[in-house]
Amino acid sequence: MSPGxxxxxxxxxxxxxxxxxxxxxxxxxxxxxxxxxxGMDTHMQWSRRQVCTSSATTSEEAALxxxxxxxxxxxxxxxxxxxxxxQIEAAVAAARADAVAKLDASLKETVSVNVAASEPSPAPMDxxxxxxxxxxxxxxxxxxxxxxxxxxFFIMYMGHSASTAVISEMGQHTDxxxxxxxxxxxxxxxxxxxxxLALEYTRAxxxxxxxxxxxxxxxxxxxxxxxxxxxxxxxxxEYDVRLIWNFRANTxxxxxxxxxxxxxQDTSVIEGLRDGETLESKCANGGCAFKIANMDFFHTVLSxxxxxxxxxxxxxxxxxxxxxxxxxPYEEYLYSRNNSMAQVYRFLGVPFEDHAPNRxxxxxxxxxxxxxxxxxxxxxxxxxxxxxxxxxxxNNNCKCxxxxxxxRFGENNPYCSAPVKSRA
Ligand SMILES: *[C@@H]1O[C@H](CO)[C@@H](O)[C@H](O)[C@H]1NC(C)=O
Ligand SMILES: *[C@@H]1O[C@H](CO)[C@@H](O)[C@H](O)[C@H]1NC(C)=O
Ligand SMILES: *[C@@H]1O[C@H](CO)[C@@H](O)[C@H](O)[C@H]1NC(C)=O
Numbered sequence: 210m211s212p213g214x215x216x217x218x219x220x221x222x223x224x225x226x227x228x229x230x231x232x233x234x235x236x237x238x239x240x241x242x243x244x245x246x247x248g249m250d251t252h253m254q255w256s257r258r259q260v261c262t263s264s265a266t267t268s269e270e271a272a273l274x275x276x277x278x279x280x281x282x283x284x285x286x287x288x289x290x291x292x293x294x295x296q297i298e299a300a301v302a303a304a305r306a307d308a309v310a311k312l313d314a315s316l317k318e319t320v321s322v323n324v325a326a327s328e329p330s331p332a333p334m335d336x337x338x339x340x341x342x343x344x345x346x347x348x349x350x351x352x353x354x355x356x357x358x359x360x361x362f363f364i365m366y367m368g369h370s371a372s373t374a375v376i377s378e379m380g381q382h383t384d385x386x387x388x389x390x391x392x393x394x395x396x397x398x399x400x401x402x403x404x405x406l407a408l409e410y411t412r413a414x415x416x417x418x419x420x421x422x423x424x425x426x427x428x429x430x431x432x433x434x435x436x437x438x439x440x441x442x443x444x445x446x447e448y449d450v451r452l453i454w455n456f457r458a459n460t461x462x463x464x465x466x467x468x469x470x471x472x473x474q475d476t477s478v479i480e481g482l483r484d485g486e487t488l489e490s491k492c493a494n495g496g497c498a499f500k501i502a503n504m505d506f507f508h509t510v511l512s513x514x515x516x517x518x519x520x521x522x523x524x525x526x527x528x529x530x531x532x533x534x535x536x537x538p539y540e541e542y543l544y545s546r547n548n549s550m551a552q553v554y555r556f557l558g559v560p561f562e563d564h565a566p567n568r569x570x571x572x573x574x575x576x577x578x579x580x581x582x583x584x585x586x587x588x589x590x591x592x593x594x595x596x597x598x599x600x601x602x603x604n605n606n607c608k609c610x611x612x613x614x615x616x617r618f619g620e621n622n623p624y625c626s627a628p629v630k631s632r633a
Pocket of ligand 1 (some may be wrong): 268270271275
């Protein structure tokens with residue numbers, strides 16, 4: 210009898226030793242079918258099974274045999290399915306781990322140009338001065354006792370004050386955990402408008418970082434805090450959060466950069482220069498000095514920035530971190546990056562590490578270099594007590610020449626009394 214006839218072959222799970230087996234072709238066919246189930250367990254019945262057609266068979270027997278074969282197939286397919294889906298899961302997990310590692314690596318990647326290289330670099334702060342700058346909560350700063358270091362931190366900020374550069378350095382520190390999703394994870398997307406969600410995310414993020422044995426933290430705008438101060442105060446207490454209060458003292462310079470962005474739509478101002486781009490290369494293309502032609506608009510920008518500064522201050526106060534606050538003015542970071550970071554790390558209770566920031570300043574620090582018509586700016590604002598020091602920039606040899614004889618602004622300069630709004 211040969212395969213292909215109506216008589217069914219008889220299958221046995223035991224090898225039928227010595228039986229006369231004529232179903233070679235059928236066997237080959239079956240083997241091919243077996244290959245269809247890619248990667249099927251080789252211990253499966255196929256290999257041990259002999260296909261014999263010698264004995265007489267009843268259709269009932271055949272059906273039963275057929276059934277057991279089908280069941281065996283089914284089990285094998287199911288097993289294979291489990292094996293393959295296990296492999297898929299493992300592959301997905303591996304890909305995910307790989308992606309996370311890559312993100313981590315890109316975050317840690319240092320860049321070719323270093324802000325400090327082109328800036329005056331003051332001598333490192335001595336130990337006594339450093340300790341004198343520490344708030345009482347960082348009492349372990351003297352010994353760097355690892356059991357007393359910070360548990361978590363926030364950088365309270367509003368933008369355009371080097372916060373991105375600072376956190377890009379911190380993210381490279383061995384003991385600090387920053388979010389690979391970005392430096393300010395709860396100030397954008399679905400989190401921006403939903404403070405409940407932002408609080409949930411922050412708790413989960415803190416838990417994750419602490420579990421990894423690190424100090425987790427990110428940049429936080431005042432918006433969420435002023436919306437639900439009690440909830441954030443509770444979180445600060447619960448996680449013993451230390452606050453880094455980032456702001457910009459010279460709002461005239463800040464407003465110049467911001468003016469350029471808002472009025473001239475130059476986005477490089479927002480996060481500083483990109484990797485590999487220098488202030489010089491940008492200036493070489495005539496992209497440096499810009500004219501402030503609309504003084505009313507400049508004044509509006511300035512008022513907004515003063516208002517922002519006020520909001521940050523209010524949020525820091527609202528968190529009532531028991532004085533556990535380190536101030537980090539932009540200017541200090543700009544002139545003495547190393548010493549600013551030394552204070553940040555001491556405040557958190559971790560050893561100093563030097564890492565290059567991945568953002569640079571995009572506006573020239575000197576108003577005389579950044580603003581083409583600086584005399585008009587002087588004319589409008591130098592008469593105001595609040596702003597005068599901001600123009601007296603001995604460090605950069607840039608000052609207002611004095612009050613103009615033909616100044617449009619007399620005693621009642623409307624630009625001096627900037628109405629500071631205070632909305633969240
Ligand atoms: C045995 O299985 C084959 C393939 O699944 C089917 O076509 C055939 O009808 C079955 N025979 C019996 C007797 O159940
Ligand atoms: C805000 O987030 C919370 C927590 O995830 C969620 O329950 C709520 O529906 C969200 N609210 C809005 C308006 O999306
Ligand atoms: C940076 O600061 C650290 C800690 O204060 C100090 O040890 C190091 O010498 C400083 N490096 C430079 C280049 O100033």
